[in-house]
Amino acid sequence: MSRKLSQSSKVKAAHTITLGAYGVGSSREILRSEKGYALAAHRMTEPGSVCGQLKNNWGFRRFMLRVMGKVTLEVGWLFLAHNLLKQATHDQKNRAAILQ
Template identity: 45%
Template sequence: MCPNGQRIIFKRDQNKKNASGFVQSYKIYQCEYCSGCPLKEVYTKAKGDRKVHWNPIFEEMKTKAKTALECDKKAAIYARRKIEVESVFGHIKGNRSFRRYLLRGLEKVHTEFGIVALAHNLLKIASYFQVISKKTQKQEEKKVSFFSSCFIRGTYRTAPLFIRFH
């Protein structure tokens, strides 16, 4: 039933091939009478009657994934995967522009990705050391400016000769 109370009836099955060449089968349902419906603009942009494309296999897979995520143990695995792996592949694809292998064969592809992963890790380490050196450089600049301002004002005092340790 549609929100206006009209029946939605089965019309036909349809197979569609997506961009990667995978064929998906859909069941197409159509509202009996949509013209003159006050809710039509809210629920559809179609010129004629409203059509609903439903893929039962996709719906089954969605419910399977949803039930898997409801389990705490599996949800923790998915969360860890998001943090550990997917961001790295996204970074390699998006920021390093590695979208296609140049070599053929499983062993050569494995070697090529090993080189890409090695380069990614080396660049990560280099950026980490660059951030650390900038932080220490800023800290040194702060120390120098603090001591120079204290020296100019004459407010810098040395520590007492004896320090009590507990």
């Protein structure tokens, strides 16, 4: 039985995730391969921790600006401040190690 898909159904069908013919076991084998390890290593560097620090440590909840270009600028300032604090912490640890 064939059914004509609407445009939204086609988009949803294109984004479904399949486990393959062999189920979860084959996914596990793929992730243990060299290519799978590279993919997992790439996923580990995602910015989730940065956003968590912005929300929990800095209390950031909403953007103050509303236009996309201005929001991009605001995000840039937030990430710049995060990177500067990270660099300052790194420099401080290096100075402490040198003094000891």
